[in-house]
Amino acid sequence: MAAYWSNLAMVTSVVVYLLALSAFAAEWAAARRLEPERALPAGVLVGSDGAVMGVEGPEGDVPSGAADDVTGPQRGASERVASGGGSAEGASSEAGSSDARDLKARLQVDLFGRMGLALIIIAWALHLTGVVCRGIAAQRFPWGNMYEFVTAALLFVVTIYLVLACRGMRWLGLPVSLLVVIGQGLAVTVLYVAVAPLVPALHSVWFVIHIVAAAVAGAAFNVGGLLSILYLMKIRAVRREKVRGYLAKLPSPQRLDELAYKFHAFAFPLWTFAIAAGSVWAEYAWGRFWGWDPKETWSLVTWVVYAGYLHARATAGWRGKRAAIVAIVGLVCFWFNFVGINLLTSGLHSYAGI
Amino acid sequence: MPTDKHLIDPFDQPEAEAAGEASAGASGESGREDGSSASGQEGGRDASGAGPAPGDDASGASGRQVHGDASGAVSPGKAPTRRTTAATRPGGTLRASETLRWLWTQLTSMRTALVLLFALALGAIPGSLLPQRPTSPVRVREFLTNNPQLGGFYDAIGLFDVYASPWFAAIYLLLFVSLVGCIIPRIGVYLRGLRAQPPRTPRNLGRLPAHLDFAGAATPVLLDQAETLLRKRRFRVRRLPDSVSAERGYVRELGNLVFHVSLVFLLCGVAWGALFGYKGTVALVEGQSFSNTLTQFDDFTSGGAFRASQLVPFTVKLDSFEAKFETGPVQRGAARVFKANTTTTMDGVSRQQTLEVNQPLVVGDSTVHLVGHGYAVDVTVKGADGKVAFEGPVILLPQDGNFLSVGVVKAPYARPDRLAFEALFLPTAVDSANGGTSVFPDALNPLLLLNAWHGAPKEATGVPENVYSLDTTGLTQYTKDGKPLRFTLAPGEVFDLPGGGSITFHDWKRWVSLQVGSTPGLWLVFGSVLVAVAGLCLSLFVRPRRVWVKVSGDRVEVAGLDRTEGRGGLDDELVLISDGLGLAPAPAAGAGSVASEPDAAEPPAGTTGGGTADDEGKS
Numbered sequence: 001m002a003a004y005w006s007n008l009a010m011v012t013s014v015v016v017y018l019l020a021l022s023a024f025a026a027e028w029a030a031a032r033r034l035e036p037e038r039a040l041p042a043g044v045l046v047g048s049d050g051a052v053m054g055v056e057g058p059e060g061d062v063p064s065g066a067a068d069d070v071t072g073p074q075r076g077a078s079e080r081v082a083s084g085g086g087s088a089e090g091a092s093s094e095a096g097s098s099d100a101r102d103l104k105a106r107l108q109v110d111l112f113g114r115m116g117l118a119l120i121i122i123a124w125a126l127h128l129t130g131v132v133c134r135g136i137a138a139q140r141f142p143w144g145n146m147y148e149f150v151t152a153a154l155l156f157v158v159t160i161y162l163v164l165a166c167r168g169m170r171w172l173g174l175p176v177s178l179l180v181v182i183g184q185g186l187a188v189t190v191l192y193v194a195v196a197p198l199v200p201a202l203h204s205v206w207f208v209i210h211i212v213a214a215a216v217a218g219a220a221f222n223v224g225g226l227l228s229i230l231y232l233m234k235i236r237a238v239r240r241e242k243v244r245g246y247l248a249k250l251p252s253p254q255r256l257d258e259l260a261y262k263f264h265a266f267a268f269p270l271w272t273f274a275i276a277a278g279s280v281w282a283e284y285a286w287g288r289f290w291g292w293d294p295k296e297t298w299s300l301v302t303w304v305v306y307a308g309y310l311h312a313r314a315t316a317g318w319r320g321k322r323a324a325i326v327a328i329v330g331l332v333c334f335w336f337n338f339v340g341i342n343l344l345t346s347g348l349h350s351y352a353g354i
Numbered sequence: 355m356p357t358d359k360h361l362i363d364p365f366d367q368p369e370a371e372a373a374g375e376a377s378a379g380a381s382g383e384s385g386r387e388d389g390s391s392a393s394g395q396e397g398g399r400d401a402s403g404a405g406p407a408p409g410d411d412a413s414g415a416s417g418r419q420v421h422g423d424a425s426g427a428v429s430p431g432k433a434p435t436r437r438t439t440a441a442t443r444p445g446g447t448l449r450a451s452e453t454l455r456w457l458w459t460q461l462t463s464m465r466t467a468l469v470l471l472f473a474l475a476l477g478a479i480p481g482s483l484l485p486q487r488p489t490s491p492v493r494v495r496e497f498l499t500n501n502p503q504l505g506g507f508y509d510a511i512g513l514f515d516v517y518a519s520p521w522f523a524a525i526y527l528l529l530f531v532s533l534v535g536c537i538i539p540r541i542g543v544y545l546r547g548l549r550a551q552p553p554r555t556p557r558n559l560g561r562l563p564a565h566l567d568f569a570g571a572a573t574p575v576l577l578d579q580a581e582t583l584l585r586k587r588r589f590r591v592r593r594l595p596d597s598v599s600a601e602r603g604y605v606r607e608l609g610n611l612v613f614h615v616s617l618v619f620l621l622c623g624v625a626w627g628a629l630f631g632y633k634g635t636v637a638l639v640e641g642q643s644f645s646n647t648l649t650q651f652d653d654f655t656s657g658g659a660f661r662a663s664q665l666v667p668f669t670v671k672l673d674s675f676e677a678k679f680e681t682g683p684v685q686r687g688a689a690r691v692f693k694a695n696t697t698t699t700m701d702g703v704s705r706q707q708t709l710e711v712n713q714p715l716v717v718g719d720s721t722v723h724l725v726g727h728g729y730a731v732d733v734t735v736k737g738a739d740g741k742v743a744f745e746g747p748v749i750l751l752p753q754d755g756n757f758l759s760v761g762v763v764k765a766p767y768a769r770p771d772r773l774a775f776e777a778l779f780l781p782t783a784v785d786s787a788n789g790g791t792s793v794f795p796d797a798l799n800p801l802l803l804l805n806a807w808h809g810a811p812k813e814a815t816g817v818p819e820n821v822y823s824l825d826t827t828g829l830t831q832y833t834k835d836g837k838p839l840r841f842t843l844a845p846g847e848v849f850d851l852p853g854g855g856s857i858t859f860h861d862w863k864r865w866v867s868l869q870v871g872s873t874p875g876l877w878l879v880f881g882s883v884l885v886a887v888a889g890l891c892l893s894l895f896v897r898p899r900r901v902w903v904k905v906s907g908d909r910v911e912v913a914g915l916d917r918t919e920g921r922g923g924l925d926d927e928l929v930l931i932s933d934g935l936g937l938a939p940a941p942a943a944g945a946g947s948v949a950s951e952p953d954a955a956e957p958p959a960g961t962t963g964g965g966t967a968d969d970e971g972k973s
Contacts, residue, residue: 194684200692204712265894269887276883285712287633287723287869289879290624291489292517297482304475308468310894315464333475345482 003195006133007188009126010151014184016123021177023116028174030109032245116173117165124158127184131155137195143211144198146342147191154183156219164223169259171249175226206281213274217267218334221306224263225331228324231256235321257320261313264327268306275299294345298337305330461528462535470529477525481516484508488515530621537614544607551592552601555902559913562902564924568910568937576910576935580903583934587927589901597904603917609892616886623882626875632656632664633871639730639747640863643671643697646720646870664872666718668700675864677727679796687756687795694724694866709868719872726867728752729759729779731802731859737768738854744768749865750779751822756792757781762824763804763857771808773855774824778803779862786842802843802859806832806851899924901931910937 131151135142143152161169161176198207235253237243250256278299279289290296309326312318318326448456460466485493494514498505512519559565580598584591589600634651636644644650646669648662678691694709698717709715715722728751735744743765750761763775780786782794783801790803809829819825832839832852841849843859850856873879898917903910912932914924 196680196682196685196688197690199689200711203710206712269890269894272883272890273887276880276887279883280880281712283873283876284714285723287714287721287725287871289873289876292481292486293489294482297478301475301478301482304471304478308471308475311464311468311471315468317465318468341482 002133002137006130006137006195007192008130009133010130010184011188013123013126013130014181014188016119016126017177017181017184020116020119020123020173021181023112023119024174024177027109027112027116028246028249030105030112031249033105113170113173116177117170120158120173120177121162123180124155124162127151127155127158134195138197140198141208141211143215144196144202144207145191145193146338147187147193149211149215149338150183150187150191153215153218153222154180154187156216157183157222160219160223171246172223172226174246175230176223179222179226201285204281204284206277206284210274210277210281213270213277217270217274218338220263220267220270221331221334224260224267225328227256227260227263228327228331231260231324232321232328253320257324260324260327264306264309264330268303268310271299271303271306275303294341295337298333298341302330302333302337305333458535461532463532464536467529467532467536470525470532473525474529477516477522480513481522484513484516486515486517488518526621530618533614534618537611537618540607541611541615544611547604552590552599552900554592555594555597555599555904556913559902559904559911562913562915564915564928565911565913566928566932566937568912568932570908571910571937572905572908573936576905577903579935580931583931584901584903587931596906597902600901600903601898603896603898605892606896606898606918607893609889609894609896612889613886613893614889616882616889619882620879620886623875623878626878627657627873629657629659630664630875631871631873632660633869635725635867635869637726637728637749637865637867638670638672639749639865640672640674642747643669644868644870645669646717651870666700666720668698668717668720670715670717670722670868671697671699672866673697673706675727675866677796677864679794689795692724692727696722698722719874720870721872723869723871724866725869728865728867729757729781729797730863730865731761731763731777731779732861732863733763734858734860735763735765735768735773735775736856736858737765737773738771738851739769741769743773743855747863747865748777749821750777754792755795757795758792761822764819764821764824766812768855769811771853771855772811772829773851773857774807774809774829775804775857776807776824781862790842797862800845800862802862803840804843804849804857805838805840806857808832808851808853899927901928903931903935910935912937 131142131148134148134151138144142148157176158180161172164172230250231253234243234247234250234256237247238253251259275296278296282291282296283289305326309323309330312323312326485497487494497514498509508514512521516522556562560567577593577596577598581591581593584598584600587602589602590604592599632654633656634654636650636652638644646665646667648654648665673695675695676691676693677689680686680688680690692711696707696709696715698705698707698715700717707715709722709724711724714724728749730747730749732747733744734742737743744763744767748761748763750759752759757779759779759781761777761779763777765773778790780790780792780799780801780803781797782792782799783790784793784799785791786801786803790801807824807826807829812828834852839852843849843857845859845861848856848858899914900917901912901914903912910932912928912935914928916924
């Protein structure tokens with residue numbers, strides 16, 4: 001019974017995630033209509049043309065970080081109305097009417113964003129129900145095969161996103177919902193396996209420790225990787241001076257880079273711990289703590305690449321773009337370790353069950 | 355080579371005004387160049403460390419630079435001497451010592467470390483994609499047969515045993531040398547800086563990223579209060595005539611060093627285990643026992659420093675082995691329970707213990723793991739003379755997930771002809787008339803399929819023979835109607851051979867494969883990993899911060915600076931500090947000068963901002 005509800009909730013969550021993705025996509029599609037320079041965060045303006053800042057109205061005055069705040073459009077707009085006579089004193093009446101149009105557009109954009117967030121919260125609740133019911137149905141923690149691991153790890157991703165959205169990072173909704181739709185979609189279609197007990201090799205307390213650490217670290221790596229991708233897109237746009245639409249809503253490249261770093265810095269020790277916990281488990285289960293099993297090798301490769309990322313950020317000539325590329329390579333290694341190694345090679349970690 | 359200006363930690367400039375300038379530069383750069391703030395503020399990882407403060411100035415700063423990121427190779431402190439020597443000799447020549455020194459700085463530079471890290475990652479990959487000799491020798495042989503040319507090439511460069519190959523060892527050993535070369539000087543710097551004072555107060559606090567200004571708020575005891583308050587907030591405090599300078603987060607560099615040193619210990623632990631450890635496997639049929647001596651192992655590997663006398667004498671008897679498989683519709687046939695009931699005897703004391711996959715036996719310094727299982731058949735072979743020529747269980751090797759197992763029953767002492775049988779065991783047999791197959795791993799319908807060979811007795815040569823395969827030289831297969839004779843036995847059945855003699859299939863039994871081994875450095879391995887993770891957390895989550903309180907006339911300034919990026923909460927902390935000092939909440943000019951970014955978002959990991967006093971504790 002629990003298995004039935006789990007499957008139902010899981011499939012429904014995919015549909016609702018898809019709706020959330022559409023809403024976020026609509027948000028950013030609508031944002032394209034906004035006048036680009038209005039949406040340009042201050043940090044960018046300083047780089048390209050410092051003079052613009054002085055007359056740019058409230059948004060221009062707020063330090064670059066405020067652009068993070070993507071509940072911003074509305075707040076920025078209302079501030080604009082409130083302080084219209086203040087900083088933008090010289091604005092003519094026709095500028096005022098264009099402001100009103102702009103305000104309307106901004107509210108519309110914001111509406112889509114709110115819809116997306118509401119939908120993703122509903123989808124998250126369904127997703128959570130699905131994972132919990134799966135655990136109840138299986139009478140164990142629900143991460144014993146690829147399907148369960150994907151759903152659990154993506155639940156962590158969405159949870160992280162919801163926490164971030166509460167802190168003004170709703171703009172991450174588009175990439176996160178895209179990732180989750182793809183991941184969950186593949187999980188319920190391709191990776192699905194029915195509920196079953198575990199093989200004896202997984203009967204261990206490390207089953208909880210090792211896999212939770214890997215799932216949470218993986219979730220944080222994914223969020224960090226998305227941020228690094230956004231960072232690369234943003235600096236490219238900034239360099240070409242074509243910061244429009246969605247990219248304009250993102251914080252400054254520097255802030256994106258910092259956020260990406262925070263996630264990687266959080267995930268890296270956890271990933272280290274996951275590998276260490278795995279090796280302790282391997283010592284118990286297989287009598288050796290490290291055996292160059294493909295899964296072990298690729299988690300080390302992933303670890304080393306992310307270690308490279310952390311070092312790159314402290315090395316001249318590697319900061320910024322190159323470091324972000326290293327982070328994305330790390331994420332690719334992580335995915336390959338999960339998908340490629342599980343499905344292509346034969347090793348001891350063959351728990352896909354498909 | 356790109357300019358290294360980023361590497362000079364602006365906060366370690368010798369002079370106060372220099373610090374003021376440089377830090378203002380580091381903070382005000384926002385859009386100038388991506389990542390340049392990182393350069394200044396992420397100093398903890400390379401160029402700076404929480405090393406000595408400007409108090410001990412030039413030597414510290416330059417020294418740090420050398421072993422920090424030495425991509426600049428020449429530090430400002432050393433540059434002049436280098437230039438003079440270059441001037442007295444033709445360009446492009448270095449003395450041997452200088453060359454060595456140059457090589458050493460190159461090797462220990464962050465850039466080299468980075469390259470070596472990527473080389474390690476790349477080097478590890480082929481081993482996961484190609485079959486490796488230690489784990490799957492059979493597949494290596496197959497690969498070599500199928501691709502003789504490519505395989506030969508791969509073999510020549512060690513791609514079939516990557517992790518023991520010289521080039522792979524070269525990568526990680528160089529990496530560790532680089533690491534040691536980087537870490538040792540930094541440990542020195544760290545130790546010298548242990549008791550260092552926070553830096554002198556910059557002249558122009560207004561240029562720092564976070565700054566509060568209170569006009570007319572000065573009281574005579576304000577600096578004393580500030581000192582107490584900052585100490586309470588776990589800052590290291592330096593009292594100067596007209597200001598208080600405070601810093602915290604020294605643990606960051608400690609964590610960083612601990613992490614890297616732990617990696618060295620980890621490598622030592624692994625090496626120790628590899629040198630003194632041993633590992634052997636043995637297959638035991640239910641009812642059989644095993645003594646921990648070299649001769650009893652089917653397969654044995656040990657480190658270079660291992661001596662056979664190290665083997666602790668004990669015996670393990672396999673009383674019974676229980677295996678259960680999924681019978682439901684989902685994952686039918688998947689293993690569910692493996693449980694070996696054993697009796698372990700050591701020093702005359704016997705203990706009954708259960709051995710499971712995740713529950714090894716610990717005997718002395720050795721561990722016994724359950725690593726495999728299969729079926730054995732209990733048979734009796736009689737020769738044509740009617741005498742029992744062979745009796746006992748024969749281990750068969752599983753070939754697939756449903757435990758279709760093959761093996762050989764040999765009766766070399768059967769007379770007049772010696773006898774041998776190729777055996778195929780089907781635990782749950784179907785379609786046995788056409789060769790048969792097994793459809794379930796448990797023994798629900800066990801059948802033994804045999805064909806038989808006979809031949810003149812062989813001379814006892816003492817040459818070891820593979821017990822799992824049959825060398826048919828000198829043997830003739832029994833036939834029936836021109837076809838090889840095949841017959842099927844259920845447990846308890848007997849088959850009489852055409853030429854006399856018989857084989858009885860009494861019953862099947864299970865056997866287990868046990869791995870007996872000892873890895874002496876294990877505690878060091880896991881201990882250093884644990885310490886490494888702890889150090890890693892410190893180095894990533896502790897964010898050094900500097901705070902100044904300065905009195906000039908009746909004006910009070912409170913300013914702060916984060917030495918790492920993305921810290922957050924600096925403004926809040928400054929407000930808390932100034933509130934704690936009883937400074938008026940609405941400062942005259944400085945309100946807008948709180949320029950560091952609002953703490954818009956924090957990952958769940960690190961400090962959650964807010965600038966509370968327990969920041970460091972949480973980290």
